Amino acid sequence: MNQNRRDFLKGTAWMGVAAAAAGCISEKNTLGFGDGGSMHGFHVAPMKLIRVGVIGVGARGIGAVQRISQIPGCRVTAISDINAAMLDRAQKWLKENGKPAAREWSRNGDEDAWKGLCDSDIVDVVYSVTPRSLHCPINVYAMAHGKHVLQEVPGAFSLDECWETVEAAEKYRRHCMMLENCTYGEAEMLAFNLIHKGKLGEIIQAEVEYTHDQRVLQYNPKDGRFWRLKRHMEQHGNYYPTHGLVPAGRCLDINRGDRLDQIVSMETKSASFEAYARATFSRNDSVVGIDGKRFNRYEQKMTKGDINMSMIHTANGRVITLKHNVCTPMPYNRGNTYLGTHGVFTGISLDFWKPADAYQMGSPCRFAWESKPGEYLHVYFDFEKAKRLSEEYKHPFWKVAGEMAKKVGGHGGMDFVMDLRWAYCLQNGLPLDTDVYDLATYSSIVELSERSVNAGSKTLDFPDYTRGGWKTAKAFTVDEIDINKFDFGKGVIHAKDAQTT
Numbered sequence: 001m002n003q004n005r006r007d008f009l010k011g012t013a014w015m016g017v018a019a020a021a022a023g024c025i026s027e028k029n030t031l032g033f034g035d036g037g038s039m040h041g042f043h044v045a046p047m048k049l050i051r052v053g054v055i056g057v058g059a060r061g062i063g064a065v066q067r068i069s070q071i072p073g074c075r076v077t078a079i080s081d082i083n084a085a086m087l088d089r090a091q092k093w094l095k096e097n098g099k100p101a102a103r104e105w106s107r108n109g110d111e112d113a114w115k116g117l118c119d120s121d122i123v124d125v126v127y128s129v130t131p132r133s134l135h136c137p138i139n140v141y142a143m144a145h146g147k148h149v150l151q152e153v154p155g156a157f158s159l160d161e162c163w164e165t166v167e168a169a170e171k172y173r174r175h176c177m178m179l180e181n182c183t184y185g186e187a188e189m190l191a192f193n194l195i196h197k198g199k200l201g202e203i204i205q206a207e208v209e210y211t212h213d214q215r216v217l218q219y220n221p222k223d224g225r226f227w228r229l230k231r232h233m234e235q236h237g238n239y240y241p242t243h244g245l246v247p248a249g250r251c252l253d254i255n256r257g258d259r260l261d262q263i264v265s266m267e268t269k270s271a272s273f274e275a276y277a278r279a280t281f282s283r284n285d286s287v288v289g290i291d292g293k294r295f296n297r298y299e300q301k302m303t304k305g306d307i308n309m310s311m312i313h314t315a316n317g318r319v320i321t322l323k324h325n326v327c328t329p330m331p332y333n334r335g336n337t338y339l340g341t342h343g344v345f346t347g348i349s350l351d352f353w354k355p356a357d358a359y360q361m362g363s364p365c366r367f368a369w370e371s372k373p374g375e376y377l378h379v380y381f382d383f384e385k386a387k388r389l390s391e392e393y394k395h396p397f398w399k400v401a402g403e404m405a406k407k408v409g410g411h412g413g414m415d416f417v418m419d420l421r422w423a424y425c426l427q428n429g430l431p432l433d434t435d436v437y438d439l440a441t442y443s444s445i446v447e448l449s450e451r452s453v454n455a456g457s458k459t460l461d462f463p464d465y466t467r468g469g470w471k472t473a474k475a476f477t478v479d480e481i482d483i484n485k486f487d488f489g490k491g492v493i494h495a496k497d498a499q500t501t
């Protein structure tokens with residue numbers, strides 16, 4: 001897609017007609033902005049059968065095909081990928097597991113053929129698992145064609161793209177939710193439940209991160225011709241902010257009573273990727289990047305520093321610290337640490353640690369709270385107590401779907417919990433758990449952190465995509481999934497190809 005995005009958007013202006021023709025239900029214009037008003041609380045009529053078109057069936061997209069096609073009332077009717085081998089792999093899995101074949105777009109490598117999937121009348125929901133440059137174009141084009149969009153993380157890549165996505169959702173009255181799977185992690189949902197039950201008191205600070213050693217992955221030519229590494233080579237900032245941050249945003253009711261208002265970002269020097277490259281590749285290494293140009297991995301210098309650290313202030317005076325580190329030899333971590341007026345929670349991301357290993361360290365999630373005000377908490381609750389309380393306060397989604405989700409797979413089951421939940425909401429006419437304003441708010445970190453670093457760690461303001469709506473929007477609640485509404489019949493299939501890294 002070489003088209004300039006502004007030109008692309010101009011070319012789609014007429015398409016609202018398609019959204020109207022697709023029978024979208026427009027909420028009342030309660031706040032008087034955008035074309036159709038606020039998307040807070042937006043919901044559509046219950047959808048009995050959800051026909052899903054998956055764009056991008058690569059490393060992560062194949063897992064999406066496997067999970068979605070196992071949810072009763074959902075069908076993968078269409079797939080698009082410019083890599084024919086990826087299409088073949090997805091069709092093979094569908095066939096071997098007794099699912100109908102999906103209609104294909106892009107088999108001939110046409111970079112724009114995904115638009116045909118968005119135009120088609122066999123798709124209700126576009127599920128996008130593509131390289132990040134395609135996220136905003138897909139959001140806007142699909143909504144303009146009457147489709148709801150479930151978009152991988154980050155949901156957009158610049159402030160302009162965030163606004164374009166927000167305006168498209170308001171104009172075409174379509175859902176546009178970011179597929180932030182970690183929000184549905186077992187530890188994250190336990191923290192959310194404990195916080196909502198008031199166990200930690202008022203949350204003052206959250207410490208979250210994305211620490212994931214991707215040195216082998218990012219230098220591998222099979223990783224979409226280095227689309228991840230290219231970003232690291234060329235720009236500063238946190239280009240993958242959502243895995244720790246969106247769960248924190250739900251715990252702090254961001255965009256629903258509080259909002260992110262300021263950010264300051266700082267970076268270490270760059271050393272670890274280069275050290276890895278010099279130890280791994282030959283001096284005359286030569287590979288083709290995503291732009292078609294050759295580069296030498298041994299010599300390549302990175303622009304982004306090893307660790308980007310941002311401090312984010314909220315309108316209600318809380319602070320979130322956010323770290324991005326994908327190149328040092330560190331065990332995987334999302335931080336998940338919440339400090340409140342009555343206690344503390346810090347949780348290992350259970351999808352990467354086997355519970356047995358995590359328990360060896362004391363407890364998978366460490367937490368403690370005061371039994372009376374002023375109690376001196378010098379240790380976390382002991383292993384037995386933490387284990388008992390983790391069961392007692394397990395989030396309702398994990399209580400009803402945890403076992404099944406672990407069987408299907410996808411980051412220890414959280415991917416399946418996420419997919420089950422949006423499907424449940426759409427099938428029952430409920431608002432989705434997060435909306436287009438959340439997508440835009442968290443995706444803004446990509447540009448804001450880069451700009452802050454470039455300006456010598458200057459403090460920058462966040463746009464308020466809700467335009468004041470955050471002050472009155474209903475706070476997040478601990479919701480339920482009535483699992484009996486799904487007919488799982490013979491049960492679920494372990495999706496052995498589903499991505500686990």
Ligand SMILES: NC(=O)c1ccc[n+]([C@@H]2O[C@H](COP(=O)([O-])OP(=O)(O)OC[C@H]3O[C@@H](n4cnc5c(N)ncnc54)[C@H](O)[C@@H]3O)[C@@H](O)[C@H]2O)c1
Pocket residue numbers: 001055056057058059060061080081082083086106110111112113114129130131132134152153154179180181223224501
């Ligand atoms: N939520 C998570 O845990 C998680 C984990 C990994 C990646 N991701 C996100 O998922 C997305 C995909 O990542 P991945 O690791 O699967 O990458 P990938 O490169 O393996 O897959 C992307 C697929 O998109 C296809 N594609 C590229 N251009 C296309 C076009 N014009 N039309 C149709 N298909 C096209 C590629 O051929 C490839 O198969 C990214 O946005 C990434 O940020 C999320």
